[in-house]
Amino acid sequence: MRxxxxxxxxxxxxxxxxxxxxxxxxxxxxxEGLAIDVEGIDYNVFITRQLNLEITPDTDYYTGPPAIPGRxxxxxxxxxxxxxxxxxxxxxxxxxxxxxxxxxEPLELEDDNAFGYKATELxxxxxxxxxxxxxxxGPTAASMLLFDFPLxxxxxxxxxLVIGSxxxxxxxxxxx
Numbered sequence: 001m002r003x004x005x006x007x008x009x010x011x012x013x014x015x016x017x018x019x020x021x022x023x024x025x026x027x028x029x030x031x032e033g034l035a036i037d038v039e040g041i042d043y044n045v046f047i048t049r050q051l052n053l054e055i056t057p058d059t060d061y062y063t064g065p066p067a068i069p070g071r072x073x074x075x076x077x078x079x080x081x082x083x084x085x086x087x088x089x090x091x092x093x094x095x096x097x098x099x100x101x102x103x104x105e106p107l108e109l110e111d112d113n114a115f116g117y118k119a120t121e122l123x124x125x126x127x128x129x130x131x132x133x134x135x136x137x138g139p140t141a142a143s144m145l146l147f148d149f150p151l152x153x154x155x156x157x158x159x160x161l162v163i164g165s166x167x168x169x170x171x172x173x174x175x176x
Contacts, residue, residue, distance in 0.1 A: 025170030077142035092119035117143035
């Protein structure tokens with residue numbers, strides 16, 4: 001091949017591999033560990049995992065009743081950061097959706113739960129959890145959304161966390 005056609009072929013392959021600049025979370029869900037912008041706030045899901053209320057630190061993440069037989073509690077640990085120059089409100093609109101379209105809403109946590117995610121107004125450059133807080137200093141360095149899933153539904157993976165609503169909503173594929 002001549003150099004020009006070869007260069008064009010390489011460029012076309014590279015663009016195809018990156019989705020031609022497609023925004024993460026819009027047409028395809030983003031992966032855990034990648035920040036996605038939802039209305040000026042960067043949301044980053046660090047980890048999703050089942051909670052075991054018999055061990056530390058899980059006993060601090062959630063002090064309520066354990067999951068009933070046939071169900072499991074999962075924490076979605078995330079950070080929300082205002083990367084803009086103006087204060088912005090973080091969202092309280094989250095839902096997990098399985099591949100059958102079944103939606104699961106997060107459980108409401110106690111107001112005094114130091115690890116629970118709470119929508120808040122974030123000043124420019126600020127994050128949730130707040131720098132220096134127990135949640136930020138903890139093992140996950142994140143705030144938690146808590147979900148109660150039927151074990152049977154775990155067969156319907158992948159699960160996607162939908163952040164926000166309407167045309168501004170973005171998706172993150174959860175690693176569970």
